[in-house]
Amino acid sequence: MEQKTSLLGMTIAELRTVAAEVGLPAYAASQMADWLYKKRVSEVAEMTNIALRKREVLAAGYTVGAREPAEAARSKDGTVKYLFEAAAGRFVEAVYIPAEERDTLCVSSQVGCRMACHFCMTGRQGLGANLTAGEIMNQILRLPEATQLTNLVFMGMGEPLDNVDEVLKALEILTSSYGVGWSPRRITVSTVGVAAPLRRFLAESECHLAVSLHSPFAEERARLMPAERACPVEEVVALLKEYDFAHRRRVSFEYILFDGVNDTMRHVKALAALLRGLPCRVNLIRFHAIPGVALRSCSAEKMIWFRDALNARGVVCTIRTSRGEDIQAACGMLSTKRLLEKRH
Structure with a gap:
């Protein structure tokens, strides 16, 4: 099973690259950053201002990468x-x-x-x-x-x-x-x-x-x-x-x-x-x-x-x-x- 790439830790420039890769507009990078660093979501599915179909494409190759303390x-x-x-x-x-x-x-x-x-x-x-x-x-x-x-x-x-x-x-x-x-x-x-x-x-x-x-x-x-x-x-x-x-x-x-x-x-x-x-x-x-x-x-x-x-x-x-x-x-x-x- 191919390992997904973590979004957590990506800069805005890196998130723009991800957005372009999955067919999202450039402003989606700011949306992802907001979900990651301000709303602090655990799953891509929680990024609800990104269209469902695009979220599914994003989730196919990427994960938030959040881990709770062990x-x-x-x-x-x-x-x-x-x-x-x-x-x-x-x-x-x-x-x-x-x-x-x-x-x-x-x-x-x-x-x-x-x-x-x-x-x-x-x-x-x-x-x-x-x-x-x-x-x-x-x-x-x-x-x-x-x-x-x-x-x-x-x-x-x-x-x-x-x-x-x-x-x-x-x-x-x-x-x-x-x-x-x-x-x-x-x-x-x-x-x-x-x-x-x-x-x-x-x-x-x-x-x-x-x-x-x-x-x-x-x-x-x-x-x-x-x-x-x-x-x-x-x-x-x-x-x-x-x-x-x-x-x-x-x-x-x-x-x-x-x-x-x-x-x-x-x-x-x-x-x-x-x-x-x-x-x-x-x-x-x-x-x-x-x-x-x-x-x-x-x-x-x-x-x-x-x-x-x-x-x-x-x-x-x-x-x-x-x-x-x-x-x-x-x-x-x-x-x-x-x-x-x-x-x-």
Whole structure:
């Protein structure tokens, strides 16, 4: 049986091509986009302002491609981790994080990841596949809390800029009037700093940027994040200093504090020197322990000290609230558990 092509994740230009292929007028592309991204239908048959005969022709070769979450784990703090099935029986995670003033969704861009960060469970899976724009959009549109979302962060499984074509396509759909229609200021994309795709992202999107930093020292960062050898943080910062971010986007650096590893005054001074002259902020994150890794989280007191020491040196620094540890909300934890269950 021939597999149908998913419409979810198609841009308006791609939908025009589909319309022409099945004998629909060009304006039918906008109709399909409205059904997909605003009305969020599950079946082609629901696109009722398209003639029945044409819908039947469309449905013969195409499907919406929507998938409901396969599983959900709920935290006592309100955080919900959803698993969505992806290629070859693998799973990707989307984490819904409600708060008083905003409801955020953390989405995945890859099945697994090839960056192999020492502190990340997803990296242990290796790279299984890149998600399509449709699979990325599905995490957002099929979320039970989809209508409550105020913010979106590409900080789930995978390195978004290692899948830059599909991520940029998803960002176009999310921020275009034909699509979801969000302001790019509601979306943040995280990266280790892959140079060429980062330049593309900065040129083609106005969404916020978050860089995984974790140490200002090259060798130490390389032990935590092997990608440092290909994506040196000094070069990433130098690249960012080429751009004027005053009114376009927010740039932040993610910094997990590990007890006795990257939490000294030496690190404070080096961070302040590295980021001098770049309008940005540093987000301090508490480490969620993962099996087989000896790294430990810093105390709350140490995190406050580190934040205040950076602020005193002119670097805007905040502490991110830790959420969902009781449901294995750290990136890759739950999907790895399900993957191992399938193998056994």
